[in-house]
Amino acid sequence: AEAFPGGMHFTDNHLFEIDGDTCQHKCFLDFKVPSPDGSVASVLLGYEDVVVKVDGEWLFQRRDVVSVTGYQQSLPD
DSSP, X not given: OOOOSSOEEEEEEEEEEEETTEEXXXXXXXXXXXXXXXXXXXXXXXXEEEEEEEXXXXXXXXXXXXXXXXXXXXXXX
16 A cells, blocks of 8 residues: 555544434544654544534534543554
8 A cells, every 4th residue: 555645534433412403423533644754653532523403504513622542552564
């Protein structure tokens, strides 16, 4: 696989709790960042969002980025 020039951002394990026109959303974020030495750092965080429906369209009202466990790992090449 080719090396990527910048960070890569992955989200998974999405949880949606909808109550009328408001939605609470949570998911995990795995952010991979290449280092000058060729290693790749992986940082695990979480998104906690409030999404609201306005005129038939779902819009982000709030987004918090939260630490999941303080997990950070350098991956092998």
